[in-house]
Every structure is written in C-alpha cells, then in structure tokens.
Amino acid sequence: MAQKTSINIKPCNIGSSEAHNRRTAEYLAHIGKEKFYVRTDLMAANETWVAPDFGGTSLSERYNQIAAMVKEKTGRAMQTKDRERMNKKTGKVTIVRGSTPLKEGVVVIKDDTTLEQLQHFCEVCKERWGITALQIFIHRDEGHYGTPGDTATWKPNLHAHIVWDWMNHDTGKSCKLDEKAMSEMQTLLAECLEMERGTSKEVTGKEHLERADFIIAKQKHEIEQLIQEHIIKEEHSAELDNEIEEKKRKVNTENGNIIISGMAYMIGKGKFSEMEKENERLKSELPKLIALQKEQFDKVVDNQVAKKVASLNEHLKAKTAETIQNRQQWLVWQRKANLVETELETVRMSLQSTIELQQAAIDLLAIFLMHISELFRKAVQMVIDFAQSKYQSILHNEQAAVIKQTVCSFTDIRKGQEAIGSALVNATVLEGKLDKMEEEKVGKEVESVISGEYDYRIGRNNNIGY
Template sequence: MQEKERERKDRNGKITKLAGCSPIREGVLLIRPDTTLADVRKFGEECQRRWGITPLQIFLHKDEGHWLSGQPEAGDRESFKVGERWFKPNYHAHIVFDWMNHDTGKSRKLNDEDMTEMQDLASDILLMERGQSKAVTGKEHQERNDFIIGKQKEEMKRLDATRQYREHQLEMANKKMQETESITNTLIEKANEKERQSEDLDRAICEKRSRLNKEKGSELLNAAVGWATGKSKALKNEIEDLRCEISTHEETIERLQDKIQTIQNDHSLELMQLEAKHRSELNCKETEHAQETTRLKNRIAWQSHIIGCLSFLLLKTSDIFRKAVHCVIRFARDYYKPHFDTEQVSDIKNALNLFGDDRQSHQAAGNFLYFTARQKGEFDNREQIKARREVDNVVEGNYDQQQKRVFSMRR
C-alpha cells in the first residue's frame, strides 16, 4: 500500500498526479554510541502523545559505518583503528510508525513545522547536536546515493591533483638531470682539450731541450725546462680540478637518478594502494547493497503482512468494506463485463467514504481496497489490470461524469 506519487494518463491524454499513501512510515535517527533502546522508546512515546503516531517497531544499528581514506579529523571521537586503517561508525536507529488515525480512518497530517519540532524533540531527548535548517544554509536535501557519488568525485579530484603534482616533480627532476648531464659533457670536453694542450706542451719541451742542448748549453736549457715545467704543472693542476668537478657532477647525477627512482617507486606503490582501496570499497559497497536489498525485502514482506492483517480486520468488522471487496472480485472475474454497474459503484464509494471525504483519502482507500481484493481474489495479470483501472476510475470520478452524460441523454 505504501506508494510514491505517480502520474496517470486518461483516454483524452490528460495527465493526473496521484498522491501516494503510507499508513506505515519509517524514520531514521542518528544516535550516540551510548544511546539505549529505552531512550529511543521515550522519543517514540512523546511522538505518540503529541501527534498521535504510534511506534510499532524500533531497531538500533551500531554495527554499520565506512572506512576512512586517511586519518580522522581532530574532533572525531567515534572513529577507531582496525589494523592499519580507521573505521568511522554510523550509529542510527530505525522507527516504524503507524501513521493512521483509527478513530477517523484517515492518516495523520503533519506539516513542516511539526517535522521541525519532531527533529528538535529527538535532539533534546537523545542529547544530540541539532543541525542547521535548510532555510538557513540554503542546501537542498540529497539522496544517499547522490551524497556517496559526490564524495567519490571529490576523492577523485584530490587523487588527480596528487597525480599531477607527482608528474610535475618527475618532469622537473628529469629536466635538472639533463642540464647536469649537459654541463658534465661540456666539462669532459674541456678536460680533454686541456690534456691535449698538456701533451703538445710536453712535446714542445722535449724539442726545445734537444735544440738547446745543441745550441746554447745547459744554462739556457735549465731555464727553458723550468719555465715549461711550471706551465705543465699549472695545466695538470687545472686538469685535476676539472676532474674533481666532473666527479662532483657525476655524484649529483647519481643522486638525481636515485631520487627519480624513489619518486617512481612511491608513485607505483601509491597507485597499487589506491587500486586495492577502491577494490575494497567496491566490495564493501556491494556487500552493503546486498544487505540493504535483503533488509528492504524483509521490510516489504513485513509491511505486506501488516496490510494483510488490516485487510483481514476490516473484512471481519466492516460490512461496507467487505461488500466492496466482494464486488471488485466478482467484477474482475467476469470476463465479459468491461465496467462497474451502478450498484457496484455505489458500494465502492461507500467503502471509500469510510476513510474520509477528501481526494487524498479516497486515493489511499482505493489503493487499499484494490490490494485487499487482489490478495483475497488471487487475481491473474488480466484481472489485476482490469480491477486496478476501474477502481481508479471510481476514485477519479469518471463514473460520475458518465452517469451525468447518460442522465442528460435520457432527458
């Protein structure tokens, strides 16, 4: 019987919105780790006293949550460490309410102010911090899946920024290494040139020594050899300095290569950790989805059972409702009858009026009447479609318009 708002298109192409009905409604409350069942029961009893909605079931869920991608925030006192990772628990409670006024047969009507007061009441009884109203923050409500997708997009943006920073670091290190290699090659060429000059000088010394021995004797020879030897030593010292500088640049290149290798290893390790993290989160989401699906199926089955019990109770206590259900069953099984007759329409309207005299109450009662007839009559697909269509026509007042046209034609 619990349905969302849906649209219905009639024969003329006109689209009519049908409001949903939910005599059984469920709410979720955030709680503290030390909140007990008695605390939540006290909140439910206060809701019953103020608004007349009766709590049917209360569940406390303290075993759900999610893994954090890093360290918890400074003020977070609920997260705890499991192995090498941090876990953020999601303490909450589920309350199932009976939203129906059994004296009038109508559902309770709560406005926005009542819902705000209910949130304030939960904050006071359960000692929770009250959030800001959306009228103040300007934020719109997000569904659970939209909120998760938004968080995942933010995480992807952060990871992409980290990747770009790592790539920039790697590019700068490669550029610096190329510059250092270029300087080293220049120095090596300069050292080779100095060595060639030293070799040429040594040959010149030998030639001058031989020539002076023949021409001017040992005195001039010693002076020339002293001059040439001093210049040779200066060149050798310069060559030695260049070799030391080359050695220093080679050590710098080795350090840069080690740094690049470390950055690449860290990047690969981070990628592997992120892949493992996403696989783990995906497995957790699939597990949560399966558990949520199972809970929803169990909840739907339980609600169907409750609606079945209400249907059985009305069939036993109300002759008007029982008569309307039986006429819907007989009509659905009649293969050759396309529409309700006048008496059947009257019986169905009497049953609808048990739930109220406004349009929304009639729509809720029509859904409940169809559900009860379908369950009791065990309709096949054709009978379900036929019964659903004609009960909706009674609720929408199409039979009233048809009767007016017939009456005007008779006149």
C-alpha cells in the first residue's frame, strides 16, 4: 500500500521556528519529552537546504525587510493584527486576518524522500502561486516509543519543514491562495514526492493535529484498542464459562428427570405422573396458542398499517391539491406579468418615438435659428469657445449674459427657454464638432444659465440686458 503525504501550512513562529528546525542546544535542553521524543543518535540523518539569496539572514531580519518593502510599495504599514469588517447592507461582521508574510508548512514524507524532490515541489509552487521557499529541513529523528526507552518499539514521525516568504515583492501584497489552490498544492506534493495524496478534510471532516497532539492521540487510540481487545477476550471467556455451566445443568436435569420418571412409572401413579401428563397437555395446546396469538397480532398490525396508509393517502391528496392550486396561481401571475411586460414595451417604444420626434424638432429649430438670428449665432460661437477652452470650467460673465439674452429674446416661458437652450447646444455641437465630453460640459452650463444660477454674476458685472 502506497504511503500517504500531506502538508499543513500555518503562520511561521519566527521566535521558535529556527531553534526547532536547526536543533539548537538551547532547544534540546528545554524540549518537552513528556509529549514527544527527539533521538539525538538519529539527528545526523537530518538534512537542510537554505535559499541562496536568503543566506545567513534570520527569519526576524527577513520579516523586518518585508515590512519595509510593504511600506515602500503600498505607502502603508503592514497590517499584522486581525480586524473586524461590517457589511453596511447586511450588518454581518467578518474577521479580516492580519498579514502573515512568513508561513511554515509541515510535510509528511517517507524513508527515501530527498531534498531534491522537496526543492522541485517548492519551485513549482513559486511558478504557480508566487510563494518563495526560504528554508527546507528534513527531520528523521522525531517519533515516539511504544514502550518508553525501548528502541525496538520506536515509531518514527518522518516529516519536513518548509519556510516560505508569502509576499509578492512587486506589489507589496500577500499571495492569495484559496481552498481550491491549497487542495491543488496537496495533489502537487503527492506527485513530486511520488506518494499517495492524503484524503481531503472535506471528505473526512477532520482537522489537522499538531505533532505532539497527533502522537498523544495515536498512543491513546492504541491503548483504547488494547483495552477493547482485553474486554472482548473477557466477554468471550465469560460466554464459554456460561456455556459450560448450562451444559452441566442440562445434563443434571435430564439425569434427574430420568430417575424420577422411572420411579413414577414403577409406582404407576403419583404427583410426578400428574405433572408429566399436564406437561404433555400443555405441549399439545402450545401450537394452537401460538397460532391464535399470531392471528391476533396480524390483525392488529394489519389494522395499524391500513390506518397509516389511509393517513398517507389523505396527506398525499392534500399536497397534490395544494400543488395544483399553486401551479394555477403561478400561471395566472405569469400571464399578468407577460401582459405588464407587453404594455411596458409598448410604452417604451412610444416614449422612444416621442424622444426621437423631440430631438428632430430641436435639430430643425437649431438650423432655423442659425439662419435668422445674429444673436443666436453669436451665442453659438461663444459656447464653442468655452467648450474648446482647456482652462475654463465655468462660463465667463459675458458668455453667460449672451446665452441668457438669446434664450430670453425668443420667449419668457421656461419650457420654451429650455427648448431654445437645447437648440443652442445642438447647434454648438454641429458647428464646433464637439466630442461627447465637450457636449456634456456645454449642456451643463447652458442649463445652469437658464435655471438662473448665473443671474447674480451677470447683473453685477455686465450691462447687457435681457
């Protein structure tokens, strides 16, 4: 059976990661041997790889370098603390996790797994997701004893640690790997290490256990298995003892009955003889009693089944009627919706035709006014100058005054002035060959003049009447 592999990735604890992975003397002196074991005689089989551009840099120094890079690229300090974010529409609060620029993955390996295989896995991860491996440590010295101190019962926990830089140094943002990407990484790992992929937690429903918790859980499971086996053996032994006692009792009873029956037969009459006759009578009547009881039971069951079937039929009929009624209501509403949609389309087409007629009328009005009114042509030229000016965002007072005088010279009615204003804008677009942005700029200011927003400035700074 092929060995399974998996990888569990968490934020890197830069305060303890290197001490554990490099097996420093201080770490070995304070190791918690009650939880797991490290055999110093196997430490020579451990292997280490460090990225060339990482060199002798510590993880703390790398963390500080990343923080400076994020500040330079984004203009903001790296967010390391979790924070809450509320959806203004739903009121739902979600937790936005703080940045963890360095992450560490623990990989399950086999006896012949090589550093080259793990390096290849890291290279493919960098190409696919942009994460950069800084360190790889293979540990072959961890595990646990079946019997403490007995090397014959040693069970190794073969694994590797990979420390990653999880940041995009071009953008200053962290690399985003969703659940699908993490699942793909598990598959990629199995391919690179030539091992079987572990079962997804979406299937098992189980969360990953840390190394020490895993060992404790495994030892607990083994102890529970031994206890269960012991209980089964005791139960089996008790069953055998009971079976032996039952056979002894049956033999003694049969021997006693033979003796008593013989005595009763010799006597011809007596209490035991009467008991034997009563037993024979009960035995002969027993099939009749069983048949009668079965018949009564069948009647009760048939009656209950019939009631249940009738109840289900009534429920089914009610549901069917309800479904038919809902379907009919839905069809009625669907027909109404179709009618409304048809009416809306008719109104829309009518409105579109009206708009097109209005636009054609305004275009004709613009052409007419250009031919008959010198004042209108003057206003058109001023508006073109304003539209094509790169430095004007509002009309000069004189331009506003001429526009106001033009629209008011034809009519005092507000609707009529708005029509003259639309004709003025159309004539300006045609004469000045304005683009869409210039047309919007002109339309906004002409509308402001007609609505009176320029009246105060015109009256204060100009002598042009209207």
